Amino acid sequence: MVEPNDDKPLLEMRQVTRRFGALLALDNVSFSVRKSEIFGIAGPNGSGKSTLFNVITGIPFPPSEGEILLAGKPIHRLPPHQISRAGILRTFQKDAEFATLSARENVYASAVYCGRMTSTEAKEAADQALDDVSLKAERRAKAASDLSVFERKQLMIASAIAGRPKVLLLDEPAAGLTKPEVTGLSDLIFTVHRRGITVVLIEHVLPLLLNVSERLMILNHGAIIASGSPAEVVRNPEVVEAYLGKREARL
Amino acid sequence: MMALHGGKLRSSKVWLIGVLLIAGLLVPIFVQDSYLRHLFIISFVYGIVAASWDLSLGYAGIFNFAHVAFFGVGVYATGLTAKLLGIDPWAAMLIGGVAASAAAAIVALPVVRLQGVYVVLVTFAFSQLVMQLVINQSNLTGGTQGMVRVPTIWLPGYNFLRDYKLGYYYVAFGLLVTTTVCLRWLVRSDFGLSIKALRDNEDYAVSRGIPIALQRLKALVASAFFTGIAGGFYVIYLRVASPEVFDFSTVSLILSMVLVGGTSSIYGPLFAALFLTFISEGLASINNFAEGRFMLVALAMIVVLLFFPKGLASALPAILARNANQKRSRQSGTALADRALMTSSDKENEAEAASHSGVR
Numbered sequence: 001m002v003e004p005n006d007d008k009p010l011l012e013m014r015q016v017t018r019r020f021g022a023l024l025a026l027d028n029v030s031f032s033v034r035k036s037e038i039f040g041i042a043g044p045n046g047s048g049k050s051t052l053f054n055v056i057t058g059i060p061f062p063p064s065e066g067e068i069l070l071a072g073k074p075i076h077r078l079p080p081h082q083i084s085r086a087g088i089l090r091t092f093q094k095d096a097e098f099a100t101l102s103a104r105e106n107v108y109a110s111a112v113y114c115g116r117m118t119s120t121e122a123k124e125a126a127d128q129a130l131d132d133v134s135l136k137a138e139r140r141a142k143a144a145s146d147l148s149v150f151e152r153k154q155l156m157i158a159s160a161i162a163g164r165p166k167v168l169l170l171d172e173p174a175a176g177l178t179k180p181e182v183t184g185l186s187d188l189i190f191t192v193h194r195r196g197i198t199v200v201l202i203e204h205v206l207p208l209l210l211n212v213s214e215r216l217m218i219l220n221h222g223a224i225i226a227s228g229s230p231a232e233v234v235r236n237p238e239v240v241e242a243y244l245g246k247r248e249a250r251l
Numbered sequence: 252m253m254a255l256h257g258g259k260l261r262s263s264k265v266w267l268i269g270v271l272l273i274a275g276l277l278v279p280i281f282v283q284d285s286y287l288r289h290l291f292i293i294s295f296v297y298g299i300v301a302a303s304w305d306l307s308l309g310y311a312g313i314f315n316f317a318h319v320a321f322f323g324v325g326v327y328a329t330g331l332t333a334k335l336l337g338i339d340p341w342a343a344m345l346i347g348g349v350a351a352s353a354a355a356a357i358v359a360l361p362v363v364r365l366q367g368v369y370v371v372l373v374t375f376a377f378s379q380l381v382m383q384l385v386i387n388q389s390n391l392t393g394g395t396q397g398m399v400r401v402p403t404i405w406l407p408g409y410n411f412l413r414d415y416k417l418g419y420y421y422v423a424f425g426l427l428v429t430t431t432v433c434l435r436w437l438v439r440s441d442f443g444l445s446i447k448a449l450r451d452n453e454d455y456a457v458s459r460g461i462p463i464a465l466q467r468l469k470a471l472v473a474s475a476f477f478t479g480i481a482g483g484f485y486v487i488y489l490r491v492a493s494p495e496v497f498d499f500s501t502v503s504l505i506l507s508m509v510l511v512g513g514t515s516s517i518y519g520p521l522f523a524a525l526f527l528t529f530i531s532e533g534l535a536s537i538n539n540f541a542e543g544r545f546m547l548v549a550l551a552m553i554v555v556l557l558f559f560p561k562g563l564a565s566a567l568p569a570i571l572a573r574n575a576n577q578k579r580s581r582q583s584g585t586a587l588a589d590r591a592l593m594t595s596s597d598k599e600n601e602a603e604a605a606s607h608s609g610v611r
Contacts, residue, residue, distance in 0.1 A: 057458060059454050059457055059458050060454055079462070080457045080458070081460050081461060081462045084457065084460040089458065092454070092455065092458075096452055096454070096455040096458075097451070097452065097455065098447065098448045098451040098452060098455065098456070099451050099452070100447060100450075100451055100515075101444065101448065105444060106448075108444070109445060109448050109456075109459060109461070110459035110460065112441050112444075112445075113441075113460040113461045114459050114460030114461075115460075116460075119441065163459055163460060
């Protein structure tokens, strides 16, 4: 396992706010993710988790206010494809794929355009990434639209890995998966992490989140209500209240 | 097995292309009639326009309705530079391509950031704008009267005007083949992959480092370049230019070629252009049927799109696959007959096994 480097935050958010008219989707959020750590994010529905990934990647919108830095360099004013090329790659909550391209082409495109590789390098990187996510060899020539839900999730993660990420943002990767598939997913996250890739994980499936995260942050109504080690965070009364409501929390 | 099948398909495709190329080269030997040769030449020009439209419309998924206007820009840029500036008509054809690309770059500025119906509106408005410009500048362009006596291409010791269009035929055929090779190369390149990716899922493509505005700009500029050169050749060949090239009827004719042929194939629109040109001209020569042909072409389009929504280009692989399936099922039919001879207890055992595997 790669040792976390505590001194340097790799990804840093400084007072980031995102407004939609009167709605405050992210309210003055500041946190940092260290190099080579697995950083978990949880929170009730509508707490601003996905919005956080949206403003970090600029897809489809940047923050209204605040700064986002990658390895000390501001990235929040870059065009979205440049943010990806700088090393922040994300997956999406909903299925996303290039439906008419083959699985291999899906991953290859990311290696070429995001990883800035030559054609030969990109082919190797694509096969390596597809091996990493264990997508069966005989399925790789299929059009992405012909793959199963789980295979499409594997594909989305493979295409992110092939883009040479420094930080991988996973947005609810376990949604809709069976228990054995979730176990496979946590193995996959550890594999990615061993490669030296920093992982930020949004997840509703708590066993997965608690199993893989080194640090955990909880959002509610667009603001951070707790952060720290997973064990500390789950005992935090505010967190319990946010998840269960006030009355149940008192009980 | 699959690779073998793919290999066979590819080699039969190479054969087909080779045969068509030779056929294309031999046509003028068998076709001496200058009107028929003219139809071939016009169909080649439409083939270039339709196939290059497929790059922006089919592959990049940009609802670009300015493509025929880019053709018109090519027509007038070549016509004006050859006639008024006295530039060599060969070079003027190239200028037609460059001018069309420049027009595409101007259209791209607003279009790369828009989506769907707004792209249609902007590109359509651009077409109207160019047409009005051509009509208004009548002292240069001849306005609605058109521009006449445009100088034509030449070669040392050869007169294009006195050989029953033989020279023009080969120039048009050469342009068509060159365009097709370039377009096929483009769509199979990494660039082609990136524009298909953007068409399939914009946000996802950007998240994988594909620059949306730049790739769309490139797709529009490249597709306009070929259509601009085709426009240049068109005016050099006909030696007249008229604002009719911007008409909606021209747009709908070429659009029907693209759709009937099938988007995202290059070959589909190309062959549809060849067939539709001959059919529509053939019907026009029937007495009192000059207008009825448009109805027939429209009807053909509806019928084709009803049965092959992805165009005729999608029909060939579908038919090949169906034949392969029938062959397979004939083979497995023999296997079925063998299985009918199994004892009933064998069948029960198998049924049990099947139900277990279903649970698993």
